[in-house]
Structures are given as C-alpha cells and as structure tokens.
Amino acid sequence: MKRRCFVFKPDGIGDFILASGVIRLLAREFGEENLTIAVLPIMEPVVRGQFPKAAMVLLPLKTKRVILNLFAANVLRCFFPWLQLLQTRVDVSISLRNMRDYLQNVLFFSVRSPKRLLCFNLLLGNGRPVRRWTENAFILLFRPEIVPYPESRSGIPTELEAHRLLVSRALDRSVAIEEIWPELKPVSTAPLQGNFWVCAPFSSSAEKDFPLERWTTLFLKLYQDGRLSALILTGSLAQQGALEKFQKLLLAASEDLGNRTKIIIPKTLQDFIDLLAGAQCVMTVDTAAAHAATALNCRTLILFSGKHRGMFAPWSRSSRQAWLLPKASQVDAPWHSCHSDEEIFRLATSVLDS
Numbered sequence: 001m002k003r004r005c006f007v008f009k010p011d012g013i014g015d016f017i018l019a020s021g022v023i024r025l026l027a028r029e030f031g032e033e034n035l036t037i038a039v040l041p042i043m044e045p046v047v048r049g050q051f052p053k054a055a056m057v058l059l060p061l062k063t064k065r066v067i068l069n070l071f072a073a074n075v076l077r078c079f080f081p082w083l084q085l086l087q088t089r090v091d092v093s094i095s096l097r098n099m100r101d102y103l104q105n106v107l108f109f110s111v112r113s114p115k116r117l118l119c120f121n122l123l124l125g126n127g128r129p130v131r132r133w134t135e136n137a138f139i140l141l142f143r144p145e146i147v148p149y150p151e152s153r154s155g156i157p158t159e160l161e162a163h164r165l166l167v168s169r170a171l172d173r174s175v176a177i178e179e180i181w182p183e184l185k186p187v188s189t190a191p192l193q194g195n196f197w198v199c200a201p202f203s204s205s206a207e208k209d210f211p212l213e214r215w216t217t218l219f220l221k222l223y224q225d226g227r228l229s230a231l232i233l234t235g236s237l238a239q240q241g242a243l244e245k246f247q248k249l250l251l252a253a254s255e256d257l258g259n260r261t262k263i264i265i266p267k268t269l270q271d272f273i274d275l276l277a278g279a280q281c282v283m284t285v286d287t288a289a290a291h292a293a294t295a296l297n298c299r300t301l302i303l304f305s306g307k308h309r310g311m312f313a314p315w316s317r318s319s320r321q322a323w324l325l326p327k328a329s330q331v332d333a334p335w336h337s338c339h340s341d342e343e344i345f346r347l348a349t350s351v352l353d354s
Helices: 014-019 020-030 041-050 068-079 079-086 103-108 122-126 127-141 158-171 214-223 237-253 254-259 269-277 288-295 341-352
Strands: 005-008 035-038 056-057 092-097 117-119 145-147 195-202 232-235 259-261 280-286 300-303 320-325
Touching: 005 020, 005 103, 014 020, 014 041, 014 158, 020 035, 020 041, 020 158, 020 280, 035 041, 041 056, 041 117, 041 269, 056 079, 068 079, 068 103, 092 158, 103 117, 117 158, 122 127, 145 158, 195 288, 195 300, 214 237, 214 269, 214 341, 232 237, 237 254, 254 259, 269 288, 280 288, 280 341, 288 300, 288 320, 300 341, 320 341
Parallel strands: 005 035, 005 092, 035 056, 092 117, 117 145, 195 232, 195 280, 232 259, 280 300, 300 320
Antiparallel strands: none
C-alpha cells in the first residue's frame, strides 16, 4: 500500500513556484494521487495544472484586516478547510512554509501523521515571547522533526536548500539539489501565434520596479535592432492602469512599436504560466514572472533589486536566464541607477543568443 504525504504551502506565488520541484519529487516518490497539498486559493489553477491527481485543501488566509481582527477573520475563513484537515490522515506531513503564524501552526498540526517535518520558524526572531511560547507548546505536544534553517549557498536560495533538507528527511535519503530544482510545465498553448516577447514590469513592491522610461528605451533599441517583433505586457488586474500607461509610453516613443504592443491579463495563474511558456523571451523584475519563467526554462532577463537576495533569488535552470544583480555602492541611490542602458541591452541580447 502506497504511503500518503501532506504538503503545507499556503504561501505566495513565487514561493510556491520555488517549491514546485520538491512537490514534483514527492509526487514521484509517493504517487501523485497520494499527495494532499494545502495552498492559498490563488494557487488552485496551478496545482490543478501541475499536479492534477493530487488532493487539495484551499486555505483562504488573508494578510490585511478588513472589518474583524485579522486573526479572528482568518479563523472564520479557514473553519471548513480546518475540518477537512482534521479528517486527513497521512504517513508524512511536511511544512514548506518557514514563516508560520499561530493559525498556520494549528492548521498544519491538524493533519494526523506519525511523522511531521518542518524547518525552524523564522518568525520566532521577531522578539515576541508569546509566539515562542506557543511554538514551544506545539513542539512539546506534537513532537515534530525540526530542521535548522540553512545558511546561504552560492546560487541556491536558502528557501530551496531548506526544502532539500526537509525532503531528505521525508525520504530517508540525501536528496541532491538537482532533484528538487523548480520546474513548471505548460498545460495549454499560448494565446498568440508567432514570435512574441512578454514583459511583466511590475512587482508587489514599487521599490523592486524598474523605471518605465528605461524599459521604453530598452525595448525601442531592441526593436530598432530587429530583435523584437511583438510585445505582450502582462500583470495582475490591479496593474491594468499602469500597463496602459506603459503602452502609451511605447506608442509615444515609436508608433510602430506601440502598435505591436498588446496588454494581456491572464484569467488564472496557469494561464499566465502558459503565456510565458510561449514567449520567445521574458523580461521582468523580481516577481512571480521571474520565478515562473525560470522554472519553465524560458529565455529570461530579470532586473533584480536585490531585496531578500539569497533567500528566494537569484537562481537559474540554465544559461537561458540572466539576473542583473545590484552593485555594491555607498551612494544612496535607486538599485537600478548603477546599470547603464547599454549594459542592460547587451545582457538582453546575450539572453536571446543563449
């Protein structure tokens, strides 16, 4: 009889993509039909597309208060999923979320399992004694196996190394990093025919973004050089207005280039992944698109602000991806100011030639 495995990953988009290789390995080892994966609702289409035989528990956790106290509101939202978790029995339970609040601990430990694996909770370093007391109570009550959070390794995000250590414990063998390298697959054809580039210019944080005027300069030079034939601007529905502003800048710079530019807002995250998979090249900042395009092994240029460097990024599947890293500087200036337009253009052309 096949053993069953529970994977706890109610995390952001890029964080889940980083864990895609781990989940793929667990699907091979346990059988995909023997996996239960707990994720945020936004990840449902991706789990359905990448792991269609796995069971799924959706945890509608929010990060911002609306009316009720945030904790109380999340408790109410997760009541029925919590009942589903209480009825779940597995042989191995793994938390791939390494910053767990009180409610997330409750949800994770609600699954019945003789073997529970998790990394040291990074939220314990925030100086709140109540959080440490409750964490210790969970540990004393459920006796999980705790893996120390790893030190940084060159070219390997610490989150990915933490996943490797956890899955090694789960499978009772040393797992090589190559076995869990993030990997996504398209599940349908791209919405456009022919050669097109995709640019996802906005992140969840304005400090990570690259100036639209400089994006415009780059794309105009690539177009004039004969390398860019059609451009798709993409992002979330909330970014529609900003994308339209970007399109107008491109149109002002070159009517021909502007007319070859189109905005596409995919309906689901899996549709977004399929769009990236069909692109000749992907240009983005440090956001979900960077991780998705890299996991697809697309030709990709990521303009990286350096935020959380070493923890989630940079990483690459092959020479087809390039991360433009911030330079050390004593001048209090935006991260992108140290990179010239010519430098970025050269890096973009090298990605195309890879």
